Amino acid sequence: MSPSSSLAIPDAAIQAIIGAGRRMDRFHWVPATAGNFSVRLPGGRVAITRSGRHKGFLDADSVMGVDLEGRPEEAGARPSAETLLHCGIYRRFPEAGAVLHGHSVANTVLSRQAGEGIELAGYELLKAFPGLPTHEAAVTLPVFDNDQDIARLQRAVDARWDGMAAISPATGSVIPPGYLIRGHGVYVWARDMDAALARLEALEFMLECELQERRSR
Amino acid sequence: MSPSSSLAIPDAAIQAIIGAGRRMDRFHWVPATAGNFSVRLPGGRVAITRSGRHKGFLDADSVMGVDLEGRPEEAGARPSAETLLHCGIYRRFPEAGAVLHGHSVANTVLSRQAGEGIELAGYELLKAFPGLPTHEAAVTLPVFDNDQDIARLQRAVDARWDGMAAISPATGSVIPPGYLIRGHGVYVWARDMDAALARLEALEFMLECELQERRSR
Amino acid sequence: MSPSSSLAIPDAAIQAIIGAGRRMDRFHWVPATAGNFSVRLPGGRVAITRSGRHKGFLDADSVMGVDLEGRPEEAGARPSAETLLHCGIYRRFPEAGAVLHGHSVANTVLSRQAGEGIELAGYELLKAFPGLPTHEAAVTLPVFDNDQDIARLQRAVDARWDGMAAISPATGSVIPPGYLIRGHGVYVWARDMDAALARLEALEFMLECELQERRSR
Amino acid sequence: MSPSSSLAIPDAAIQAIIGAGRRMDRFHWVPATAGNFSVRLPGGRVAITRSGRHKGFLDADSVMGVDLEGRPEEAGARPSAETLLHCGIYRRFPEAGAVLHGHSVANTVLSRQAGEGIELAGYELLKAFPGLPTHEAAVTLPVFDNDQDIARLQRAVDARWDGMAAISPATGSVIPPGYLIRGHGVYVWARDMDAALARLEALEFMLECELQERRSR
Numbered sequence: 001m002s003p004s005s006s007l008a009i010p011d012a013a014i015q016a017i018i019g020a021g022r023r024m025d026r027f028h029w030v031p032a033t034a035g036n037f038s039v040r041l042p043g044g045r046v047a048i049t050r051s052g053r054h055k056g057f058l059d060a061d062s063v064m065g066v067d068l069e070g071r072p073e074e075a076g077a078r079p080s081a082e083t084l085l086h087c088g089i090y091r092r093f094p095e096a097g098a099v100l101h102g103h104s105v106a107n108t109v110l111s112r113q114a115g116e117g118i119e120l121a122g123y124e125l126l127k128a129f130p131g132l133p134t135h136e137a138a139v140t141l142p143v144f145d146n147d148q149d150i151a152r153l154q155r156a157v158d159a160r161w162d163g164m165a166a167i168s169p170a171t172g173s174v175i176p177p178g179y180l181i182r183g184h185g186v187y188v189w190a191r192d193m194d195a196a197l198a199r200l201e202a203l204e205f206m207l208e209c210e211l212q213e214r215r216s217r
Numbered sequence: 218m219s220p221s222s223s224l225a226i227p228d229a230a231i232q233a234i235i236g237a238g239r240r241m242d243r244f245h246w247v248p249a250t251a252g253n254f255s256v257r258l259p260g261g262r263v264a265i266t267r268s269g270r271h272k273g274f275l276d277a278d279s280v281m282g283v284d285l286e287g288r289p290e291e292a293g294a295r296p297s298a299e300t301l302l303h304c305g306i307y308r309r310f311p312e313a314g315a316v317l318h319g320h321s322v323a324n325t326v327l328s329r330q331a332g333e334g335i336e337l338a339g340y341e342l343l344k345a346f347p348g349l350p351t352h353e354a355a356v357t358l359p360v361f362d363n364d365q366d367i368a369r370l371q372r373a374v375d376a377r378w379d380g381m382a383a384i385s386p387a388t389g390s391v392i393p394p395g396y397l398i399r400g401h402g403v404y405v406w407a408r409d410m411d412a413a414l415a416r417l418e419a420l421e422f423m424l425e426c427e428l429q430e431r432r433s434r
Numbered sequence: 435m436s437p438s439s440s441l442a443i444p445d446a447a448i449q450a451i452i453g454a455g456r457r458m459d460r461f462h463w464v465p466a467t468a469g470n471f472s473v474r475l476p477g478g479r480v481a482i483t484r485s486g487r488h489k490g491f492l493d494a495d496s497v498m499g500v501d502l503e504g505r506p507e508e509a510g511a512r513p514s515a516e517t518l519l520h521c522g523i524y525r526r527f528p529e530a531g532a533v534l535h536g537h538s539v540a541n542t543v544l545s546r547q548a549g550e551g552i553e554l555a556g557y558e559l560l561k562a563f564p565g566l567p568t569h570e571a572a573v574t575l576p577v578f579d580n581d582q583d584i585a586r587l588q589r590a591v592d593a594r595w596d597g598m599a600a601i602s603p604a605t606g607s608v609i610p611p612g613y614l615i616r617g618h619g620v621y622v623w624a625r626d627m628d629a630a631l632a633r634l635e636a637l638e639f640m641l642e643c644e645l646q647e648r649r650s651r
Numbered sequence: 652m653s654p655s656s657s658l659a660i661p662d663a664a665i666q667a668i669i670g671a672g673r674r675m676d677r678f679h680w681v682p683a684t685a686g687n688f689s690v691r692l693p694g695g696r697v698a699i700t701r702s703g704r705h706k707g708f709l710d711a712d713s714v715m716g717v718d719l720e721g722r723p724e725e726a727g728a729r730p731s732a733e734t735l736l737h738c739g740i741y742r743r744f745p746e747a748g749a750v751l752h753g754h755s756v757a758n759t760v761l762s763r764q765a766g767e768g769i770e771l772a773g774y775e776l777l778k779a780f781p782g783l784p785t786h787e788a789a790v791t792l793p794v795f796d797n798d799q800d801i802a803r804l805q806r807a808v809d810a811r812w813d814g815m816a817a818i819s820p821a822t823g824s825v826i827p828p829g830y831l832i833r834g835h836g837v838y839v840w841a842r843d844m845d846a847a848l849a850r851l852e853a854l855e856f857m858l859e860c861e862l863q864e865r866r867s868r
Contacts, residue, residue, distance in 0.1 A: 027245075028678075031852040031853055031855070032776060032779040032849040032852045032853035032856070033779065033849055034776060034779075034853075034856075054845070054849060103775070103776065103856065105856065105859050105863055106863075108856075108860050109863045109864050112773065112860075112864070113864070122329065122399075122400045123325070123400050123401075124251070124320070124363060124398070124401035124402065125248065125249060125251060125320065128250065128251075146773075146775055181775070183773045183774050183775055184775035185775065194271070199249065201248040202248055202249035204248070205245075205248040205249070205251075205322065205325075208322050209322050209326050211863065212322055212323075212326045212428065213326050213330070244462075339546065339580075339616075339617045340542070340617050341468070341580060341615070341617055341618035341619065342465065342466060342468060342537065345466045345467065345468075411488070415466040415488060416466065418465040419466035419468075421465070422462075422466070422537065422542075425539050426539050426542050426543050426546075429539055429540075430546070430547070461679075556833075556834045557759070557834050557835075558685070558754070558797060558834055558835035558836065559682065559683060559685060559754065562683045562684065628705070632683040632684055632705060633683065635682040635683045636682055636683035636685075638682070639679075639682040639683070639685075639754065639756065639759075642756050643756050643759050643760050643763075646756055646757075646760045646862065647760050647763070647764070
């Protein structure tokens with residue numbers, strides 16, 4: 001088998017990424033060239049969106065391969081700016097098969113007003129998240145300060161995960177279903193793209209509810 | 218006729234359920250795998266969505282049969298978690314031919330802030346509901362506390378209906394056009410799926426108006 | 435020519451009505467079976483939507499003929515409940531060729547909070563209305579109390595128009611671009627359906643701005 | 652080559668303008684006949700929308716040519732009312748290849764409440780603008796009073812640009828990514844239509860965030 005064929009991106013991964021972009025565009029969650037999406041491939045590879053494309057209008061050429069350190073498989077190819085955040089998720093969570101990042105008005109406004117986290121409680125949709133079998137649970141969505149140094153931002157994310165496990169090793173599986181970067185959108189992940197989209201829809205729905213509740217109180 | 222053919226779901230019921238999901242997804246009322254829909258079939262049967270599917274992307278395989286006690290016709294098949302609420306509606310209201318459950322931001326936010334009911338008054342769209350010939354009427358939409366024990370939740374719903382009939386036997390026909398579960402969406406029903414969708418649209422429209430009115434007051 | 439052919443509705447009128455319904459449904463302005471639309475035909479006839487249909491899913495059979503008094507051309511046919519309001523517009527304004535009625539959240543909420551009118555001022559889009567060559571103009575949109583007696587409601591509308599002409603005969607052409615019924619939506623008209631849709635879009639845009647302004651003040 | 656063929660509008664420019672209108676209509680940014688779009692052509696020519704069309708339903712006939720002073724290439728043809736604003740942008744910014752003007756609820760409401768500018772700060776999406784490599788930058792979007800005398804309005808815009816360059820000649824490249832006219836929408840430009848649409852989406856997203864933040868504070 002030639003090297004070039006070993007670097008090909010499977011069509012299923014490409015179609016999953018293109019489809020996610022179309023759906024997120026329908027929800028207005030990928031304005032301008034915002035957002036980036038990836039799928040884990042066998043052999044320590046990741047298929048991820050190239051930098052600078054509008055995510056509602058992707059094609060096969062918009063997807064490229066990187067390794068788990070974010071290094072492009074093709075010399076000179078430029079993956080999405082936040083590739084290291086995707087890689088951080090794949091390294092930390094072995095069950096993660098797809099990662100989505102998008103900007104909604106709700107997640108942008110709430111993350112700008114929040115401290116280190118946003119608590120979601122009492123929603124039936126909390127059941128869409130892992131380790132939360134009932135609406136009576138509550139989850140705190142971490143909020144990180146934005147940082148153009150993505151490696152440093154990923155270290156802050158890792159430090160938060162490390163701290164959570166240290167405080168509560170018995171509940172290591174109750175990882176938050178995603179996290180926010182202040183003024184910079186949300187990251188979610190799940191076993192595959194459909195599950196990641198479902199998690200994103202659940203999260204954005206609750207954030208929109210939070211935004212509306214604050215206004216009508 | 219073989220047993221398997223007697224258990225088939227009529228295509229009209231399947232198409233009605235698929236179409237309802239697409240329309241509700243367009244309105245953003247079925248985030249993640251939220252929502253469930255059913256159609257009453259002859260012979261004490263109900264066609265209902267299976268558990269865990271995204272309701273905007275249903276296909277024929279997403280629909281299964283249960284009896285009026287919510288028991289699956291196929292061994293091992295898993296209907297939507299709230300199947301007993303659908304069955305409770307079909308048992309209580311002989312004229313009900315279709316049931317819809319969805320989550321909107323408006324019904325979620327308002328039900329979280331409400332007490333035992335939400336009054337809707339002065340809307341022309343109240344005429345879309347049974348037993349309300351004029352906009353001058355008012356209707357109180359019951360709000361129930363959420364409960365992961367669906368059988369117990371259905372008993373609370375039945376108790377409310379029983380209480381209403383006891384207080385006012387003469388007006389037994391002026392049943393509320395639906396009910397809310399706190400943080401968990403709305404249930405509506407009507408003679409068929411088109412009528413149920415129309416009722417849902419009318420109800421959600423008025424709830425959105427209520428949400429906006431509270432904010433602009 | 436046979437009587438039946440003389441009663442046919444021209445295809446252009448049917449298509450204009452079907453298309454208006456689809457577009458208004460896209461904007462969520464015709465929930466449930468709300469809304470009604472008409473087109474003026476030659477010979478004192480009006481093509482209008484039948485009662486009880488969802489306006490986003492009309493077909494040729496959903497349109498019927500009435501005369502300028504609202505009497506159906508076919509015995510037993512039932513036009514939209516507010517047919518007399520359409521006829522009142524065609525009788526009053528000879529240049530009116532199409533009439534649209536819809537329910538938006540903005541027009542419902544604002545009309546419920548308003549007195550006898552809502553003033554719109556300072557919007558560039560005011561230029562979309564007749565007799566307003568500049569954004570510096572202001573227009574007061576009349577708001578009428580809702581009434582299930584449509585003939586009586588039409589008399590209230592006529593009385594308002596009569597009063598305006600009496601006060602200011604010289605400016606008889608500066609008729610408001612539409613009117614609201616409290617909790618019951620908006621009426622607009624124009625020379626043809628495309629112009630009526632444009633007027634409706636301009637009006638709803640400004641009402642949505644008003645609703646948002648009240649909240650952010 | 653005949654004069655008429657030299658005046659033809661290239662199909663790529665027509666398709667770019669038609670497509671921009673469809674997308675902006677999907678976002679509800681071109682109500683009624685609002686909005687206008689243009690593309691710079693070689694030889695000091697500009698392709699621009701004709702006056703009075705609905706921008707969501709343009710066809711090839713909806714686009715015409717003008718020179719950089721806004722004079723129509725065809726005798727009697729009537730370009731969009733604000734053609735001189737487009738020309739002002741092409742004359743001032745040699746790199747501008749496309750200009751978009753639209754009306755959103757957010758840009759209308761905020762411009763009506765603003766003074767001479769609206770500051771956007773702390774958004775990751777600021778990176779979508781020229782000369783802003785990080786979210787830590789801030790940009791002030793100029794807001795001009797509306798004026799039916801478009802030549803006078805363009806002189807006010809030019810005076811603002813002249814003043815900015817005079818104050819800070821070294822940062823001449825950090826031009827705002829667009830400007831607002833009070834109650835009358837936004838203007839943006841970029842090297843081509845796709846880039847202009849991306850800039851518009853980024854700008855509208857941040858304005859919507861600003862509108863929501865003001866309400867939830």
